[in-house]
Amino acid sequence: MKALTLGPEGTYSHRAARAVADEVTFTESVTDIVERVAAGQVDRGVVPIENSIEGSVTESLDALATRDVAVVEEIVTPIRHALLAQREDFEVVASHAQALAQCRSYLEENYPHAVREAVASTARGVEQAREDPAVAGIGHPDNAGEGLRVLAEDIQDRTSNATRFVVVAPEAERSEAGGKSSLVVYPNTNYPGLLLRLLEPFAERDIDLTSVESRPSGERLGDYVFHMDIAAGLYEERTKEAVAAIEGVVEEGWVKRLGSYDTRHVLY
Numbered sequence: 584m585k586a587l588t589l590g591p592e593g594t595y596s597h598r599a600a601r602a603v604a605d606e607v608t609f610t611e612s613v614t615d616i617v618e619r620v621a622a623g624q625v626d627r628g629v630v631p632i633e634n635s636i637e638g639s640v641t642e643s644l645d646a647l648a649t650r651d652v653a654v655v656e657e658i659v660t661p662i663r664h665a666l667l668a669q670r671e672d673f674e675v676v677a678s679h680a681q682a683l684a685q686c687r688s689y690l691e692e693n694y695p696h697a698v699r700e701a702v703a704s705t706a707r708g709v710e711q712a713r714e715d716p717a718v719a720g721i722g723h724p725d726n727a728g729e730g731l732r733v734l735a736e737d738i739q740d741r742t743s744n745a746t747r748f749v750v751v752a753p754e755a756e757r758s759e760a761g762g763k764s765s766l767v768v769y770p771n772t773n774y775p776g777l778l779l780r781l782l783e784p785f786a787e788r789d790i791d792l793t794s795v796e797s798r799p800s801g802e803r804l805g806d807y808v809f810h811m812d813i814a815a816g817l818y819e820e821r822t823k824e825a826v827a828a829i830e831g832v833v834e835e836g837w838v839k840r841l842g843s844y845d846t847r848h849v850l851y
């Protein structure tokens with residue numbers, strides 16, 4: 584199995600992708616990963632979805648809402664960031680925006696004057712640190728390799744830090760089997776109590792909603808797409824009933840079933 588993920592080599596996405604594929608290739612945009620899976624150019628894509636400190640990876644959510652793909656597995660992995668540089672007196676910290684945000688308090692306390700620069704991935708920031716002594720990267724400590732020192736470890740603002748990734752496959756591989764399911768719901772309307780009506784079908788059937796996130800639809804201000812994850816499979820009668828009820832509520836919009844899947848916890 585081949586998987587495409589966020590690169591270059593050494594990203595946390597790479598670590599997650601190794602758990603599902605024996606051959607991993609890279610690109611520097613999560614939208615590109617989802618697009619290439621949708622186009623049938625790769626078997627699998629692995630994209631970050633949510634971090635326990637910083638929350639949703641919005642580019643991934645938007646890509647899943649707008650491309651025809653399936654989610655076939657979820658990977659949860661701990662994130663332990665290190666500060667990597669050639670020397671102590673760097674001026675710039677380059678990393679993925681999520682990683683910079685996860686280490687915000689550490690950076691403010693220890694390097695208040697360093698300029699923070701968001702780059703495509705943690706590994707890209709580490710590459711810049713390798714080339715430029717004025718730059719430090721934030722990433723997995725194994726990326727230090729030749730020429731970089733690990734100045735500090737476990738610099739994330741909370742000791743418990745984990746990111747949830749999803750494994751994306753072509754739409755034809757969507758499954759109804761699994762302990763979790765992901766849905767995207769676009770009501771294309773708004774009135775008092777609409778969100779309540781979208782959630783009640785789950786509550787009434789004792790289905791646990793594990794995540795709900797709203798994203799702007801892009802159509803007009805105040806118009807949203809809702810990403811909903813539930814702890815139930817699409818094969819289950821109660822889930823079928825709940826989704827049918829939601830489809831009845833959003834007649835002017837749509838419900839997208841990204842699929843059912845199981846969760847794998849990966850340590851590295």
Ligand SMILES: O=C(O)C(=O)C[C@]1(C(=O)O)C=C[C@@H](O)C=C1
Pocket residue numbers: 589593594595596597631634640662679681682703704705706746
């Ligand atoms: O830059 C990386 O290493 C990634 O794999 C991306 C990413 C993310 O988008 O959240 C993945 C895990 C960590 O939360 C930090 C960054």
